[in-house]
Amino acid sequence: MNILLIYPPFLEARVHEEEISAPPLGLYYVGAVLKEKGYHVEILNWAHMDKTSNLIAQTLREKNPDILGFSVLQANRWGALEIAKTAKKVNPGVTVVFGGIGATFLWKHFLTHFSAVDFCVLGEGEYPFLKLIRAIEKGNPKNLKSVKGIAFRTQGRPMKTGRPLPIKNLDDLPIPSKFFNYQHVAFTRGCPGNCTFCGSPRFWGRKVRFHSSEYFVKQLEYLVQQGTRFFYFSDDTFLINKALVIEICRKIIERNLEISWFAISRVDLVDKEVLYWMRLAGCTQISYGVESGSEKIRHFLNKNIRSEQIKKAFSLTTRYGILARAYFIYGSPGENDHTIQETIDLINEIKPLSAIFYILDIFPGTTLYDMYLKQWGLTDDIWLQKIEDILYFETDPLLTEEMVLTFGKTLRNTFHEGLSDFTRDIELTEKEDFRELNADFLSRLAMTFSHGDYAKIERIPDKKKTAKNLYGRSLDYAPNDRAYLGLGMIKQQERAFRESINLLDGGIRLFPLNDQLKLCQGINHMNLGEFQKALGCFQGMGDSKQAEIYIKECRKMLGTME
Ligand code: SF4
Numbered sequence: 206m207n208i209l210l211i212y213p214p215f216l217e218a219r220v221h222e223e224e225i226s227a228p229p230l231g232l233y234y235v236g237a238v239l240k241e242k243g244y245h246v247e248i249l250n251w252a253h254m255d256k257t258s259n260l261i262a263q264t265l266r267e268k269n270p271d272i273l274g275f276s277v278l279q280a281n282r283w284g285a286l287e288i289a290k291t292a293k294k295v296n297p298g299v300t301v302v303f304g305g306i307g308a309t310f311l312w313k314h315f316l317t318h319f320s321a322v323d324f325c326v327l328g329e330g331e332y333p334f335l336k337l338i339r340a341i342e343k344g345n346p347k348n349l350k351s352v353k354g355i356a357f358r359t360q361g362r363p364m365k366t367g368r369p370l371p372i373k374n375l376d377d378l379p380i381p382s383k384f385f386n387y388q389h390v391a392f393t394r395g396c397p398g399n400c401t402f403c404g405s406p407r408f409w410g411r412k413v414r415f416h417s418s419e420y421f422v423k424q425l426e427y428l429v430q431q432g433t434r435f436f437y438f439s440d441d442t443f444l445i446n447k448a449l450v451i452e453i454c455r456k457i458i459e460r461n462l463e464i465s466w467f468a469i470s471r472v473d474l475v476d477k478e479v480l481y482w483m484r485l486a487g488c489t490q491i492s493y494g495v496e497s498g499s500e501k502i503r504h505f506l507n508k509n510i511r512s513e514q515i516k517k518a519f520s521l522t523t524r525y526g527i528l529a530r531a532y533f534i535y536g537s538p539g540e541n542d543h544t545i546q547e548t549i550d551l552i553n554e555i556k557p558l559s560a561i562f563y564i565l566d567i568f569p570g571t572t573l574y575d576m577y578l579k580q581w582g583l584t585d586d587i588w589l590q591k592i593e594d595i596l597y598f599e600t601d602p603l604l605t606e607e608m609v610l611t612f613g614k615t616l617r618n619t620f621h622e623g624l625s626d627f628t629r630d631i632e633l634t635e636k637e638d639f640r641e642l643n644a645d646f647l648s649r650l651a652m653t654f655s656h657g658d659y660a661k662i663e664r665i666p667d668k669k670k671t672a673k674n675l676y677g678r679s680l681d682y683a684p685n686d687r688a689y690l691g692l693g694m695i696k697q698q699e700r701a702f703r704e705s706i707n708l709l710d711g712g713i714r715l716f717p718l719n720d721q722l723k724l725c726q727g728i729n730h731m732n733l734g735e736f737q738k739a740l741g742c743f744q745g746m747g748d749s750k751q752a753e754i755y756i757k758e759c760r761k762m763l764g765t766m767e
Contacts, residue, residue, distance in 0.1 A: 206342060209270035210236055210248045213277070213284035214256055216593045226252050230389050230439060231305060231330060232276045233381035238331045241379040244338070248385060256287050265295045272300045272338060274326075277307035279568050280593040282315075289321035300341060304330045306404050310570035312356040314585040316363035325356040325365075328408060329394070331378060333369055371410060376420045382427035389439045390428075392421045392453065396441035398471065400494075401507045402534070404570035405441050413445050418452040422460065429462050436466040444474040451479060454486035465489050472510050472518035480525040484642055489649065490528040490559070493518055498551030499544035502537045507572070512551065519555035524634050526646035530559035535616060536598040536609040537565045545612050549619045556627035558650060560620045562613055565597040573597070621664040625654075625671040633682075641683040648687035651675030655691050669695060686716040693725045702729045720746045727755055736762045 212228035228250050239246045247268065254261065265273075265288075273292050275285040289301045303315055304326035312325035326333050333354030340348035349357060353369035372378065375394065381387070393416070395409040425436065444450055457464065467490040468483070475491070483491075495515055496508050503510065522529035533548060552560070567573050569585065577600055578584065587595070598604035628650065633643045653659045655672035673695060679688040689712025696705035709726040716722060727742030740759040746752035 206244050206272065206338060207268070207270045208239055208244055208246045208272045208274065208338070209265075209268055210246060210274045210276070211285070211288060212248070212250050212252055213275055213281045213288055214251055214254045215281045216283050216591065217280070226250075227387065227389050227437075228252070229276050229278075229305065230381070230387070230391055232274075233385045233387055234331050234378055235274065235304070235334050237379040237381040237384050238335050239338070240384045242335060251284070251288070252281070254284075256284060261288055261291050262295055265292050265299075269296065270299060272302060272341070274302045274304060274334065275308075276305040277303045278305060279307050279588075282307050282311070282588070283591060286315075286319055286321060289319070293321050300324070302326060302334065302337065304334065306408050306570060309408060310404065310568075311585055311588060312365060313363050314588055316356060316358050318586075318589060323357065327354050327356060327365060327368075329369070329371055330354070332372070371414065373414075375414055375416045380420065380424045380427060382424045382431070386428065386431045386433060388428075388433055388435060389437045390421070390424055391440045392416050392418075392438065392443060392449075393440045393445060397445070398442070398509065399507055399572075400496075401505065401572040401576075402565060402568070404568055407570050409441075413442075415446060415449060418449055418456055421453055422456040422462075425457065425462060425464065426460065429464060434464050436464060438466055438468040440469060442471050442474060443468040444470040444479060447474070447476070447479045451482045454482035454488075457486040463487070467492065469493075470518075473514045475518045475521060477521060477525075480521055480527060481636075484525045484527055484639070488527055489646070490530055491522055492530040492532060493522075495531045495551070495555075496534045497537065497544065498546075498548035499539075501539060502544055505538055506534065515551065516555055519557060520632075523556075523558065523631055526633055526639060526642045528558050528646070528650070529555075530561065531555065531557040533560060533562045533616065534565050535562060535612045536596065536604060538597070538601060538603075540598075540604060540609070540612060545615055548616060552616070552620055553623060556623070556630055557620070558624070558627060558631075562616050562620075564609060564613065567595040567597055567600070618664060621662055622666065624659065624665050625667045628654075628671050628675060641685075644679040644682040644685040644688065647675045647679035647682070648685045648691060651679065651691050652687060655695055684712075684715045686712060686719045686722060689716070690719070690721050690725060693722070693729075697725060697729055697732075700732070702732045705729045706733075720749055720752070724749075724751060724755070727752075727759075731755070731759065731762075 210232050212232060228248060232248055236246045236248050277285050285303060292299050292301060300323050301321055302324045303322050308315065308325040309327045312327060315322045315325060324337060326337065333352060336352040337355050340352050350366060353367045356363060356365035393413050395411060395413040396405045397411050397413060399406050399411060465487045468488055469492045472493050496506055497503050519529045567577050598606065598609045651672045654668045659665050660668060672691060676688040676692045679685050689709060693705045693709040693712065696708060706726060706729045709722055712722045713726060723742045723745050727739040730739035730742060736759045740756060743752040743755045743759065
């Protein structure tokens with residue numbers, strides 16, 4: 206049995222690329238379970254595939270799968286449907302299975318309207334998918350009804366089978382990184398929260414299940430062995446069980462994994478101890494769903510967090526040298542100038558160093574969606590439209606598009622205009638063992654202002670000054686190669702080549718293996734016409750392709766000068 210698992214392309218271009226470009230972890234778990242049972246499985250990330258490309262049909266012809274499984278989100282369902290149709294044209298005998306959150310909540314819709322979809326796998330998909338394949342192999346349709354957690358057509362009508370029990374011990378699942386390489390990992394399944402806009406509670410249930418710390422860290426170890434050093438811990442709320450999180454952090458440190466990672470948490474779960482261990486173990490960013498500065502709106506969203514908890518989480522997280530990223534939602538019921546001002550006031554208090562603003566969206570599987578269908582007497586047929594999502598404000602006569610877009614603009618502008626000031630108020634722990642980590646945090650942040658994302662945003666004031674200040678503070682804590690490089694580059698841009706050279710000399714002495722420092726230094730010397738010295742810098746970079754170009758240029762100049 207030849208199985209192809211596909212992460213299909215989205216309908217629209219994304220604003221935050223990082224959040225969609227990797228296939229969901231669930232696809233790797235399904236793949237691992239199948240591989241462990243001896244099936245031939247391949248996972249294709251087609252998130253960026255051009256839907257009109259001949260490559261789709263060509264690949265399907267070449268790989269000739271018996272089963273085609275799709276990880277379906279609301280926003281990529283049309284991509285999945287189009288590929289499924291193509292697959293049926295290439296081989297009418299191929300079996301198409303939709304899984305993931307989109308298939309779980311819209312199984313009836315897919316099976317009613319799209320003949321290219323043969324089966325949907327509902328909820329936690331690993332074992333239902335495996336059992337489905339075994340039933341298909343046996344070729345007896347009666348077997349299908351005994352497979353729990355799937356849906357299909359019988360006598361032309363969609364039906365679903367019973368609900369399977371959730372996997373009791375998550376460690377029974379094979380570790381996907383034995384077979385695949387990926388960056389998104391998860392320690393838990395489920396979230397105790399019950400936010401009105403979120404599908405997680407119904408998909409996973411509100412009772413959180415955990416892997417063991419040993420399983421989780423082993424998974425990381427396999428990935429590190431494959432060369433991956435940066436991870437997204439994609440749990441809905443990684444910090445649910447503090448003791449287990451600390452256990453994970455200790456193991457990461459003991460095993461010397463030398464990784465860095467981002468995590469997600471609720472604000473009401475962090476404290477000093479857990480942040481201390483997370484930072485030591487390589488955590489550099491925690492995302493918090495703050496949603497709104499208005500208590501009234503947070504109450505509607507059922508967020509169940511207090512302003513005090515938000516403020517404490519942001520100040521503590523920053524104190525331990527972890528970037529606290531705030532997620533905000535706007536365009537909620539009752540949103541107006543006053544509630545937006547409340548959000549602005551909160552932003553100015555918590556001083557986030559990173560913030561993402563979303564318009565409230567309505568997705569199947571959420572309380573908000575149920576309310577919406579009921580209020581307007583609608584059905585899932587609304588998804589026959591070629592849309593990715595429904596924006597809440599489109600359903601609320603009290604909100605107009607213009608109002609909501611203005612709210613978003615005001616929020617973003619406020620954040621960007623305040624950002625440089627926020628950095629001035631950063632207070633870091635003075636713990637002795639955090640000096641290098643503090644230097645790392647400050648130089649990382651400085652880099653976003655001098656050469657990273659923030660450098661491109663016009664509205665952020667004093668970017669260069671802010672970067673210089675942060676790099677300087679970084680070096681006050683401990684020598685840091687990123688800080689030397691960043692400052693050296695700024696001086697170079699200012700054409701203060703001699704100053705840049707003096708600074709980089711110090712950096713190169715302390716970090717002799719850092720090629721970027723040598724490259725920057727070499728360019729300084731070239732600008733001063735010191736080609737012999739420049740050549741020395743570039744030649745110190747080993748086999749670097751980048752260096753080769755400069756070496757050639759220096760030799761040419763030296764030749765001309767002789
Ligand atoms: S938004 Fe976050 S906290 Fe709320 S239910 Fe979803 S995962 Fe849980």
